[in-house]
Amino acid sequence: MSACLKSMPNLCKHFKQCGGCAMLDLPYEQQVATKQARLKEILKDFWSGDIPVTQTDDPFYFRNKVELGFCRQPVWKEPFDKKVKRDKTLPLEFEQTLGFKLKGRWDRAVDIEECVLFDKHLIPLLQAVRAWAQAENLEYYDHRKHTGVLRHLMLRVGKNTGQAIVVLFVTDDVPEKTFVSAVQSVWPEANIMLAVNTSLADTAAPESLRVLKGRDFIEEKIILTSPRGVQEREVVFKLSPQSFFQTNTLTAQKMYSRVRALVKEIEPKVIYDLYGGAGSFSLSCADLCEKSLCVESVAPAVYNGIENAKLNGVSNVQFFCAKVEDFVKQQPINKKDALIILDPPRSGMHPKAAKAVAESGVERILYISCNPVTLAVDLQILTQHYELTAAEAFDFFPHTDHIETLVQLKKK
Ligand SMILES: C[S@@+](CC[C@H](N)C(=O)[O-])C[C@H]1O[C@@H](n2cnc3c(N)ncnc32)[C@H](O)[C@@H]1O
Missing domain, CATH: 3.40.50.150 (Vaccinia Virus protein VP39)
Known part of the structure; x- marks a missing residue:
């Protein structure tokens, strides 16, 4: 058996939900x-x-870069049956998710709790960022209404250098000091940046980019x-x-x-x-x-x-x-x-x-x-x-x- 098969973790709990790993169920x-x-x-x-x-x-855990989306979305109770009409007299319940897009959907994200692609810092970092957003009462981006302040989180790591950068994409001001502390609590050596993106397009292309800690690049x-x-x-x-x-x-x-x-x-x-x-x-x-x-x-x-x-x-x-x-x-x-x-x-x-x-x-x-x-x-x-x-x-x-x-x- 090869080394890679030996190190195979259990199948990810988000398999088939998020578009990331379509072949993960095959050796x-x-x-x-x-x-x-x-x-x-x-x-x-x-x-x-x-x-x-x-x-x-x-x-x-080989990927050196990931981009995740913040999504405010109506709660979707599985299994989703398109033939069952929602009772429109009842108010919608909303949830906030941080992760990769739900397969085939531009407006919903899977709230990622595990992932076998990126560095092992990913999950603790997502937990720290979620806790920070909750403590600061910050709203995630609603892709249909174009409201909310938190849009994307990008992580990049140098596999041969160990250098790392975390970029938070927002539409408006956020408490910067507490964000830096949240990231540093799990990744003390990471460079940290803040990017503003108010455009309607769902890309991580910023209008401005500012260093909160360290440098604006990695090697x-x-x-x-x-x-x-x-x-x-x-x-x-x-x-x-x-x-x-x-x-x-x-x-x-x-x-x-x-x-x-x-x-x-x-x-x-x-x-x-x-x-x-x-x-x-x-x-x-x-x-x-x-x-x-x-x-x-x-x-x-x-x-x-x-x-x-x-x-x-x-x-x-x-x-x-x-x-x-x-x-x-x-x-x-x-x-x-x-x-x-x-x-x-x-x-x-x-x-x-x-x-x-x-x-x-x-x-x-x-x-x-x-x-x-x-x-x-x-x-x-x-x-x-x-x-x-x-x-x-x-x-x-x-x-x-x-x-x-x-x-x-x-x-x-
Ligand atoms: C697959 S990447 C390859 C980059 C590089 N060879 C490397 O190994 O890192 C393709 C590159 O082509 C550029 N590109 C896309 N369309 C182009 C075009 N019409 N003319 C020149 N460059 C283009 C992209 O910006 C991108 O940097």
Whole structure:
């Protein structure tokens, strides 16, 4: 029996209620086999070979970031029968919940009392925050009426550094000192921030962000190893609450190490790091090429990338704040000794970007995808000029049906 099966906790009491862990009732090896079979089916028109999957060594408490919602909602007595009409002459009873959204619902949250995804600080922290909100008589957000002061709670931890940040999203003033004391009672070393978000949209995007204790960022490290497991390079990332970073640090660093090994083998002079975020691939491979061009559309991620390059003493990465589809139009790809790395969001590539990459003439392309369905759509275009030479996957998201895929393409 593998180490991960041995450490499997009892099935979470919120299983099937909250949308977090759809596959938690399957042993981990079976989850991986199910995802692998689905991936083979989706990619069958392009690849008939094996698709090895790199697993998460310990698939519990691996996530480095979670965002939870505060919800004021009518009490919902299970089992809920849609055919039974509510007696509208009776007043509604309300409850306040803090947790992940109820599966399929935008306006209700499950009051989380256990969770196998995030760090073990999560549950004591939720208890402390609930007690603080009750003591201060603060109302949770009502998603239908847009009332209430407490909206979201975001936690982020550096798995390789131990640094942590807690951000409370509110619509109005709250007692700050007592909030800091509540967080410190369970997580004394955490940085603490307060964000104001009065917009109607249900995202954790703040209008303002202020430090209550410590700093407005944490550092996380990626440790890059050779295929034999020898440490080759370390990259430090400065992460603000909003910066994109893979949520499973330890498995992500295996993927970055694998990409680094392929770059070593390909020996490009120039890397086009398209959909580059804060430069993870460029910084992981900066010592292996003459220069890297990192193209990313979100400005704060680009600023983080520039800062991260400085932090790591890297001077051969150029950062471009642009959409890839615009970048390839304005600055045609110079194919000589170049490698293209693609890592688009779940929606995949813009068809114009896929076409430009397909016609770029570079010898090799590495495509990293968090959504095999859109990967297959983009491969329809890319394989007009390229063929797949290998496919593999990394299980970044244990207990969910998501999987990260890496395919290698070679010019026909
Ligand atoms: C899956 S993330 C990859 C980030 C980075 N490669 C990493 O490993 O951390 C995809 C990135 O693409 C960016 N993005 C989304 N659409 C884009 C577009 N049309 N052009 C450029 N970047 C885009 C997102 O902001 C996000 O940072």
